[in-house]
Amino acid sequence: MATEAHGESEGLVFHPMDQFIIKPLTGDGPVGLFTITNATLWMALTCLAVFALMVLGTSARSVIPGRIQSVAELAYGFIRKMVEDVAGKDALPYFPYIMTLFMFIVFANFLGLIPGSFTSTSHIGVTAVMAMMVFIGVTVLGFVKNGAGFLSLFWISSAPLVLRPILALIEVISYFVRPVSHSIRLAGNMMAGHAVMKVFAAFAPLVLISTGVGLVVTPLSILAITAVYGLEVLVSFIQAYVFTILTCVYLKDALHPHH
């Protein structure tokens, strides 16, 4: 896709999807299971960023927090409150898992906004694994905590008896669609924004090729990149938030399956 130049001029190069290519960091060899790739690098940087914020940032343990410690505490309070509000107090033991997901996604998203970087969360393989972890974890937890009573999640006792089997079918389908929507939402958002930026970026050097049209198109595309970048900053946080809050909602269903 988009391997050929297809702008108004031959000089314009459109490779909006190339930024998502996984490649080994050193050498040109094939990508094996444990090859150190650009994905590895940026996931490692994500871990480092989490470590920097949550461990180095709080190392002073000051009662009156500094800037970085305030941010770390803010993140802690934000997710903890979300877990407590959405999934209930008995979901707090699972708070570290949810915090892990949130910190990984939010830092992967933001690191992906650095020009020339690689966005781990733009890959469906990554988000699908996280979504499946949530799905399987929540389903197992539901059965462990409630036994067969977990199935009452699909049997809506407040609906008329005739409708219940139909509703149960719909509920089961929607339950199994959850990991799909959960993962595609995040990966799709991250991919789309980055691809759009890349397309606008490809238009930017037009002024070097054809001065007439370029005088109009180049400033416009630069403006568009700026605007989309601003939007992406917002989307990066919102998608991490959405992924996390949906995890909390699914967790609530597992802990309290009765409608």
Add this chain to the structure above:
Amino acid sequence: MATDTLGEGAASACVDAGGGAIGLPQLCPDWMGNQIVWLVIALIVIFFILSRIALPRIAAVLAERQGTITNDLAAAEDLKEKASDAEDAYNKALADARAQAQEIIAEAKAEINAELEEATQKADAEIAAKAAEGEKAIADIRANAMESVKEVAKDTAKELVAAMGVKADARTVTSAVNSRLKG
């Protein structure tokens, strides 16, 4: 893009000879396993960073802060109570002082009044004595004056009678003058 630097060797099912992506790189099956492995490792690392170090530390800091705030509030409450006590004591002292002052004033007033009364009485007595003395003097003077008038009248009458060339009896003149003065 950096992919342009990839040589021919990078070409695979998902990358063309020029290093460009074929289709969605996200759907390339060759790369999924690698990503999943590193993702799981990254998540485990982050989980241990958070659950072993960061989250307990932040929880401790927040608890400590909460404790400090609670302690400070209690101390403030204590100090407020102390201040209120001090104010009460001050007010009480003020009220006592006022009452004492009132007492002293009343005492002083009574003393002054007594002294004044005494002085007034003394003065009144003195005035009365003086007035009596004066009255007596006036009476004396009046009596003396009457005597002198009688004397002068008698003498004048005698002289007048003598001047008119009539030998007058002294006793008659005196009785006549006396009767006139009475009338």
